[in-house]
Amino acid sequence: xxxxxxxxxxxxxxxxxxxxxxxxxxxxxxxxxxxxxxxxxxxxxxxxxxxxxxxxxxxxxxxxxxxxxxxxxxxxxxxxxxxxxxxxxxxxxxxxxxxxxxxxxxxxxxxxxxxxxxxxxxxxxxxxxxxxxxxxxxxxxxxxxxxxxxxxxxxxxxxxxxxxxxxxxxxxxxxxxxxxxxxxxxxxxxxxxxxxxxxxxxxxxxxxxxxxxxxxxxxxxxxxxxxxxxxxxxxxxxxxxxxxxxxxxxxxxxxxxxxxxxxxxxxxxxxxxxxxxxxxxxxxxxxxxxxxxxxxxxxxxxxxxxxxxxxxxxxxxxxx
Amino acid sequence: xxxxxxxxxxxxxxxxxxxxxxxxxxxxxxxxxxxxxxxxxxxxxxxxxxxxxxxxxxxxxxxxxxxxxxxxxxxxxxxxxxxxxxxxxxxxxxxxxxxxxxxxxxxxxxxxxxxxxxxxxxxxxxxxxxxxxxxxxxxxxxxxxxxxxxxxxxxxxxxxxxxxxxxxxxxxxxxxxxxxxxxxxxxxxxxxxxxxxxxxxxxxxxxxxxxxxxxxxxxxxxxxxxxxxxxxxxxxxxxxxxxxxxxxxxxxxxxxxxxxxxxxxxxxxxxxxxxxxxxxxxxxxxxxxxxxxxxxxxxxxxxxxxxxxxxxxxxxxxxxxxxxxxxxxxxxxxxxxxxxxxxxxxxxxxxxxxxxxxxxxxxxxxxxxxxxxxxxxxxxxxxxxxxxxxxxxxxxxxxxxxxxxxxxxxxxxxxxxxxxxxxxxxxxxxxxxxxxxxxxxxxxxxxxxxxxxxxxxxxxxxxxxxxxxxxxxxxxxxxxxxxxxxxxxxxxxxxxxxxx
Ligand SMILES: Nc1ncnc2c1ncn2[C@@H]1O[C@H](COP(=O)(O)OP(=O)(O)OP(=O)(O)O)[C@@H](O)[C@H]1O
Ligand SMILES: [Mg+2]
Numbered sequence: 059x060x061x062x063x064x065x066x067x068x069x070x071x072x073x074x075x076x077x078x079x080x081x082x083x084x085x086x087x088x089x090x091x092x093x094x095x096x097x098x099x100x101x102x103x104x105x106x107x108x109x110x111x112x113x114x115x116x117x118x119x120x121x122x123x124x125x126x127x128x129x130x131x132x133x134x135x136x137x138x139x140x141x142x143x144x145x146x147x148x149x150x151x152x153x154x155x156x157x158x159x160x161x162x163x164x165x166x167x168x169x170x171x172x173x174x175x176x177x178x179x180x181x182x183x184x185x186x187x188x189x190x191x192x193x194x195x196x197x198x199x200x201x202x203x204x205x206x207x208x209x210x211x212x213x214x215x216x217x218x219x220x221x222x223x224x225x226x227x228x229x230x231x232x233x234x235x236x237x238x239x240x241x242x243x244x245x246x247x248x249x250x251x252x253x254x255x256x257x258x259x260x261x262x263x264x265x266x267x268x269x270x271x272x273x274x275x276x277x278x279x280x281x282x283x284x285x286x287x288x289x290x291x292x293x294x295x296x297x298x299x300x301x302x303x304x305x306x307x308x309x310x311x312x313x314x315x316x317x318x319x320x321x322x323x324x325x326x327x328x329x330x331x332x333x334x335x336x337x338x339x340x341x342x343x344x345x346x347x348x349x350x351x352x353x354x355x356x357x358x359x360x361x362x363x364x365x366x367x368x369x370x371x372x373x374x375x376x377x378x
Numbered sequence: 379x380x381x382x383x384x385x386x387x388x389x390x391x392x393x394x395x396x397x398x399x400x401x402x403x404x405x406x407x408x409x410x411x412x413x414x415x416x417x418x419x420x421x422x423x424x425x426x427x428x429x430x431x432x433x434x435x436x437x438x439x440x441x442x443x444x445x446x447x448x449x450x451x452x453x454x455x456x457x458x459x460x461x462x463x464x465x466x467x468x469x470x471x472x473x474x475x476x477x478x479x480x481x482x483x484x485x486x487x488x489x490x491x492x493x494x495x496x497x498x499x500x501x502x503x504x505x506x507x508x509x510x511x512x513x514x515x516x517x518x519x520x521x522x523x524x525x526x527x528x529x530x531x532x533x534x535x536x537x538x539x540x541x542x543x544x545x546x547x548x549x550x551x552x553x554x555x556x557x558x559x560x561x562x563x564x565x566x567x568x569x570x571x572x573x574x575x576x577x578x579x580x581x582x583x584x585x586x587x588x589x590x591x592x593x594x595x596x597x598x599x600x601x602x603x604x605x606x607x608x609x610x611x612x613x614x615x616x617x618x619x620x621x622x623x624x625x626x627x628x629x630x631x632x633x634x635x636x637x638x639x640x641x642x643x644x645x646x647x648x649x650x651x652x653x654x655x656x657x658x659x660x661x662x663x664x665x666x667x668x669x670x671x672x673x674x675x676x677x678x679x680x681x682x683x684x685x686x687x688x689x690x691x692x693x694x695x696x697x698x699x700x701x702x703x704x705x706x707x708x709x710x711x712x713x714x715x716x717x718x719x720x721x722x723x724x725x726x727x728x729x730x731x732x733x734x735x736x737x738x739x740x741x742x743x744x745x746x747x748x749x750x751x752x753x754x755x756x757x758x759x760x761x762x763x764x765x766x767x768x769x770x771x772x773x774x775x776x777x778x779x780x781x782x783x784x785x786x787x788x789x790x791x792x793x794x795x796x797x798x799x800x801x802x803x804x805x806x807x808x809x810x811x812x813x814x815x816x817x818x819x820x821x822x823x824x825x826x827x828x829x830x831x832x833x834x835x836x837x838x839x840x841x842x843x844x845x846x847x848x849x850x851x852x853x854x855x856x857x858x859x860x861x862x863x864x865x866x867x868x869x870x871x872x873x874x875x876x877x878x
Contacts, residue, residue: 244736263701
């Protein structure tokens with residue numbers, strides 16, 4: 059009986075491990091800096107992680123199919139600058155947002171075309187589109203930032219509703235939608251099946267191509283949404299915006315315990331993973347650590363988390 | 379048998395979370411004997427074999443090799459002590475040659491520590507020849523047939539110097555002709571004094587080659603007997619705990635209208651195959667490995683591209699160029715390889731069972747998980763699948779239960795025409811009888827079955843009509859009382875000219 063309880067505990071830890079890591083890091087953070095637990099600071103952290111969190115949701119789908127998407131940062135960059143350009147020339151927020159979402163969707167569709175239709179390995183296909191799209195951004199902006207003036211547009215990034223920042227609301231809504239799609243729709247089932255065993259999925263009558271393609275489209279669309287949130291918050295679209303965000307998103311997915319080989323994982327731990335990264339950023343800023351050192355700490359945390367994760371997994375495998 | 383006691387297991391217990399896979403079992407194996415291990419799916423046979431081969435630890439008990447107590451921490455340690463296991467999933471590197479695979483990790487080297495290729499290929503070839511195998515040791519493993527790959531594994535066991543060889547369902551992937559070769563090799567091994575532990579769900583094989591047998595039921599030891607002191611009924615009732623007298627259902631099929639017609643199907647290994655399947659009929663298709671039977675089934679289901687040919691369902695031409703389309707046309711499919719093509723092993727039983735019928739469970743975009751659970755539980759019950767919960771991972775089940783899960787999935791899709799590839803591969807006698815009964819009931823409900831099987835007793839026992847294929851062509855079609863093993867085998871192996 060005692061043995062059984064121990065096994066159960068290990069299994070529970072196994073499931074909620076990312077939440078556990080988050081709690082530990084929060085404890086650390088609270089211990090290191092008194093201002094960490096301020097509501098305004100917490101919201102600030104939340105706001106910071108929205109971009110990685112939103113893209114992380116899409117990245118979870120892609121990684122669950124056994125793929126990867128390196129182009130999200132460039133999609134974000136392109137959607138952001140073009141949307142800001144549209145906003146500058148028309149002043150129409152709706153049109154600007156629609157442009158960003160459309161560009162994201164089109165880029166995602168292109169990724170899907172190369173990967174599921176042409177059969178190019180995801181890593182290579184998205185490495186290509188990542189470089190290509192960044193080039194488009196640079197040509198469009200000629201290297202200088204596109205300012206955002208519209209207050210309505212800025213509200214998306216800076217405003218708040220009954221005290222909750224709008225980006226946080228957007229993240230929560232998108233997360234809920236992603237969670238619903240993954241767990242309560244046939245498409246979600248297809249994602250798991252395709253990532254778990256492509257051939258078995260195909261022979262079961264699941265359209266592997268369409269499933270995979272849809273995952274990349276979703277990821278593109280979410281990158282477009284993230285672009286709106288980011289440019290609205292910063293008040294301008296930079297030619298470099300989104301650079302490196304793919305690594306943050308992938309790190310969030312990995313911290314969330316989703317297997318890179320596909321087939322197992324959830325969205326919630328990804329968002330938690332993004333928060334872990336955000337909190338580390340935040341605490342280092344609060345402690346006035348050299349920003350260049352931040353990368354070192356973040357990288358180390360990812361490595362440690364994955365090591366711990368492996369240990370826990372081994373333990374629970376042994377318990378069986 | 380007169381041989382020396384080489385391996386003795388005493389009161390072995392092995393617990394997995396929630397299941398006691400082995401509950402104090404015994405096993406005694408003598409030099410030069412073929413010792414059959416019998417038991418239903420999930421009885422713990424494979425688990426015990428993995429324990430003997432050092433691939434899995436046990437919870438309690440003791441193991442004696444040549445009278446000495448041993449504990450293995452890895453398969454490598456067991457191999458060093460002369461115990462080798464032939465796994466069902468082949469553990470070879472496809473891109474390497476037969477010889478390299480046989481000596482993997484122990485390649486002979488010359489004085490400069492460079493691989494001595496000449497010696498390697500020569501020694502490997504000697505070993506192959508010794509077993510009467512005719513392929514070259516320089517062949518790449520990926521170019522071998524399943525049977526040849528398996529023979530290579532056996533040859534490898536000899537190079538390790540194994541004295542005990544474990545074969546876990548070695549014939550599951552073999553056809554009649556290859557099984558004969560395997561049995562020949564087993565006789566050779568016996569003469570060398572090597573002990574063989576042999577697991578199979580094909581009872582006729584057990585009585586053909588084994589000297590003694592041990593029966594397990596639900597992880598418990600039941601009995602060990604000399605083969606001449608027991609018989610089929612006795613063994614089956616020890617395994618199942620009841621009598622399985624009528625393995626095959628009584629068929630009373632009367633010709634009805636054609637539901638599926640294939641015209642001149644062509645692909646790389648299938649040539650001008652035409653066939654008609656009638657409503658309520660069970661049509662068996664058989665042939666040696668590589669005869670194109672499985673490829674034909676995949677062509678009909680759209681799992682492989684057809685070069686030429688037409689498929690008609692209920693007289694209407696259908697596009698079956700992809701599984702999705704074939705399913706829509708009312709064709710369901712069970713693959714012969716449940717691990718690679720049948721199941722998503724890292725997902726739950728529930729998800730696997732509902733995988734082909736998600737549409738039926740969906741309203742708008744919402745998947746009705748309550749309805750799903752209901753349907754899945756109903757299938758689990760009606761197929762008598764023994765599991766602790768539907769959220770268990772499919773990969774953790776015993777072979778027979780996995781096969782039932784694949785079956786449940788196809789039944790859930792509710793197709794009118796079912797293509798079943800080796801529907802009882804690796805399934806125990808009790809479950810076999812259940813599956814045959816289910817197939818029979820399905821036909822009574824108006825479904826039609828295309829069954830590809832290399833298990834001849836099964837093929838003859840269940841089918842109303844049998845088509846025999848050789849080298850991608852139909853060479854024989856017989857039905858009713860004319861069906862018998864000799865004729866089928868003779869045509870399948872080309873012993874009879876077509877126009878005779
Ligand atoms: N890794 C595992 N984790 C949990 N349970 C397991 C695991 N491996 C096997 N089992 C369980 O142990 C029992 C015995 O399984 P085993 O594979 O030994 O059966 P078997 O006799 O070989 O059956 P079959 O004839 O179907 O191959 C089954 O109930 C199975 O579900
Ligand atoms: Mg087994």
